[in-house]
Amino acid sequence: MQPETETAARENLSAVLTPEIAPEELDLDLDMVEAYGLTSLNKVLFLTSVCEETGVNLGHFTEHDLAAMRTLRDVAEALSRYTNEAV
Amino acid sequence: MPRSLINDIVSEAPVHDGRISFARLDGTETLTLAELYERAGRVASGLRRMGVAPGDRIGILAANGLEWVLLDLAALRLKAETAGFEPGKFEPDAELLARYDIKLLFSDRPSDAPGVVPVADVRLLSEKQDDDEPLLPVHYGPEDTTTVKFTSGSTGTPKGLAATAGSIDSSLHAVQEIFEHGPGDDLFVFLPLSLLQQRYWIYSALRHGHDVTISTYEAAFATLGRVRPTVVMGVPAFYETAKRHIESRARRAAKTSSPEDAVREAARRLFGDRIRYLWTGSAPARAAMLTFFDEAGLPIYEGYGLNETCIVTKNHPGASRAGSVGKVLTGKQVLIDEDGVISVRSDHPVNRRYAYAAPGDSERVFGEDGTVRTGDLGHLDEDGFLFIRGRADDVIVLDNGKKVIVRPIEEQMKSDPAIAECVLFCPAQTDLVAVVSPSALPADTEAIAARLARTNSSVERDEQIRRVVVAQEPFSIDNGLLTSQFKPKRKQILAAYEREINDTKEGIHAA
Numbered sequence: 001m002q003p004e005t006e007t008a009a010r011e012n013l014s015a016v017l018t019p020e021i022a023p024e025e026l027d028l029d030l031d032m033v034e035a036y037g038l039t040s041l042n043k044v045l046f047l048t049s050v051c052e053e054t055g056v057n058l059g060h061f062t063e064h065d066l067a068a069m070r071t072l073r074d075v076a077e078a079l080s081r082y083t084n085e086a087v
Numbered sequence: 088m089p090r091s092l093i094n095d096i097v098s099e100a101p102v103h104d105g106r107i108s109f110a111r112l113d114g115t116e117t118l119t120l121a122e123l124y125e126r127a128g129r130v131a132s133g134l135r136r137m138g139v140a141p142g143d144r145i146g147i148l149a150a151n152g153l154e155w156v157l158l159d160l161a162a163l164r165l166k167a168e169t170a171g172f173e174p175g176k177f178e179p180d181a182e183l184l185a186r187y188d189i190k191l192l193f194s195d196r197p198s199d200a201p202g203v204v205p206v207a208d209v210r211l212l213s214e215k216q217d218d219d220e221p222l223l224p225v226h227y228g229p230e231d232t233t234t235v236k237f238t239s240g241s242t243g244t245p246k247g248l249a250a251t252a253g254s255i256d257s258s259l260h261a262v263q264e265i266f267e268h269g270p271g272d273d274l275f276v277f278l279p280l281s282l283l284q285q286r287y288w289i290y291s292a293l294r295h296g297h298d299v300t301i302s303t304y305e306a307a308f309a310t311l312g313r314v315r316p317t318v319v320m321g322v323p324a325f326y327e328t329a330k331r332h333i334e335s336r337a338r339r340a341a342k343t344s345s346p347e348d349a350v351r352e353a354a355r356r357l358f359g360d361r362i363r364y365l366w367t368g369s370a371p372a373r374a375a376m377l378t379f380f381d382e383a384g385l386p387i388y389e390g391y392g393l394n395e396t397c398i399v400t401k402n403h404p405g406a407s408r409a410g411s412v413g414k415v416l417t418g419k420q421v422l423i424d425e426d427g428v429i430s431v432r433s434d435h436p437v438n439r440r441y442a443y444a445a446p447g448d449s450e451r452v453f454g455e456d457g458t459v460r461t462g463d464l465g466h467l468d469e470d471g472f473l474f475i476r477g478r479a480d481d482v483i484v485l486d487n488g489k490k491v492i493v494r495p496i497e498e499q500m501k502s503d504p505a506i507a508e509c510v511l512f513c514p515a516q517t518d519l520v521a522v523v524s525p526s527a528l529p530a531d532t533e534a535i536a537a538r539l540a541r542t543n544s545s546v547e548r549d550e551q552i553r554r555v556v557v558a559q560e561p562f563s564i565d566n567g568l569l570t571s572q573f574k575p576k577r578k579q580i581l582a583a584y585e586r587e588i589n590d591t592k593e594g595i596h597a598a
Contacts, residue, residue, distance in 0.1 A: 015331075015332075015335045016328070016331065016332070018507060018526060018527075018561070019507075019525070019526055019527035019528050019561055020527060034565060037561075037563045037564070037565060039324070039328070039573075040304070041324060041325055041328045042328055044304065044305050044307060044308055044309075045308045045328055045329075045332055048308040048309045049332065051309075058112050058306075058309045059112055059113045059114060060113075061112055061113075062111075062112060062113065063111065063112060063150065063303050063304075063305040063306070066112070066305050067305075
């Protein structure tokens with residue numbers, strides 16, 4: 001997992017949470033829906049934003065892949081597989 | 088009423104250049120509406136070979152996509168009914184088929200149940216030339232039903248309501264009258280096609296020659312900017328999410344441009360640069376959200392309607408008033424009784440009873456002529472704009488006989504950034520006590536107290552809030568204090584905070 005991808009994932013998740021939780025306080029291994037009350041729309045927006053920011057084409061993933069990303073680590077690892085080709 | 092749109096789109100191939108696109112995360116597939124019509128005809132032949140006859144019902148439980156649309160149009164061409172099931176809320180099993188009298192269920196979920204067909208097969212049906220007998224012409228009378236739609240029921244079992252062709256024709260005609268969708272427009276749909284209203288925009292495209300884009304839910308935000316629609320069909324939760332995103336992006340960009348320009352630019356990046364208007368409905372929208380989009384250069388129009396009534400009122404470019412849900416559409420009549428409770432009479436009712444519901448449900452909602460008792464409170468102003476004030480069961484009657492409608496007071500409290508939700512109770516029938524869900528932890532009690540003072544100064548004496556109990560954790564779906572539609576659950580909130588609500592020493596006291 002690349003540190004800059006993890007940072008982008010933390011920042012973008014933090015931005016969509018209500019109440020807001022600081023990026024550094026987010027636990028990489030907690031279920032984002034259960035632990036942080038991430039709504040389905042916010043999850044979609046969060047993933048769209050983090051892909052945009054890291055230069056990863058969201059088209060690499062299917063709707064099923066998105067559903068399978070439950071933790072911040074899942075997201076960061078999935079994106080890290082493609083960030084090399086983005087730069 | 089003008090010519091029946093439903094009868095038009097089942098009997099003639101479109102002769103315009105309108106297109107339909109299907110957006111997924113991995114790309115977009117576009118075809119002309121004329122091609123869609125032809126392929127739907129082949130699917131209809133395929134369904135007929137599979138034994139589907141006029142009057143039969145097919146179920147569809149799948150994510151938005153070409154197959155969904157082909158099945159819907161094919162069923163219309165056969166005069167078979169559809170039942171659209173929202174993914175995640177239903178399972179493709181034998182019980183579902185039996186409960187709703189489904190002959191075949193098309194699903195993108197794996198299932199071994201007899202009668203369940205993989206939805207992917209539909210694409211193959213649509214691509215294969217067949218030598219079958221031509222389809223027989225079909226005609227829909229205004230009382231014929233085309234589909235069963237589902238609405239949440241008090242027992243937890245969804246109520247099924249069959250929609251008449253006349254009600255669909257009437258609604259689409261009324262909407263077209265005020266929005267004039269036509270060539271050059273592209274209507275963006277991402278909410279589940281199991282919601283009949285989302286399929287309206289496909290029917291509208293077939294008839295009026297505009298484009299329509301059907302997105303999966305997951306691809307909505309990613310594809311909006313790429314698709315560059317002129318209209319987005321959304322709901323308040325979607326626009327609230329978009330608003331936060333735009334604000335966050337604008338804050339970052341504000342270092343290099345003015346805050347107003349930064350917001351407009353961030354909004355354009357998310358929604359594209361061709362938006363004519365944003366449609367919102369299904370749930371009440373916050374005034375702050377509506378104002379935000381209007382000021383960001385994206386006009387947004389709120390309306391009012393229930394599953395049982397279809398669209399009743401709608402703000403639109405020709406008649407819009409802040410705080411209202413618009414004027415009454417052609418073909419609808421809003422009746423308000425002496426208690427302020429709204430009923431809706433339609434020239435062409437959606438139906439006169441539920442097809443599937445618990446005993447008594449139909450009688451509680453529908454009058455004999457199809458008039459729907461909504462349970463909502465409201466009033467029409469002198470120009471005919473409808474204002475919704477809350478639910479009839481949200482009225483608190485004080486011991487002095489005064490009726491307090493809680494929603495406007497709660498809305499005032501909620502307009503504060505420190506407050507996510509506010510629910511009012513009246514434990515002793517005299518004083519109002521609010522339970523507030525804070526926007527952030529720790530709660531900003533100073534801001535909440537200031538908002539309490541401002542709210543109290545703007546309402547009548549009987550409507551003033553005596554105390555505010557601040558919830559220990561924000562209401563959420565997980566802690567059981569919000570519904571899946573993000574509405575507060577009053578009974579559960581009362582149960583969770585009963586001690587604090589009744590203890591006069593608790594909470595922030597009004598000055």
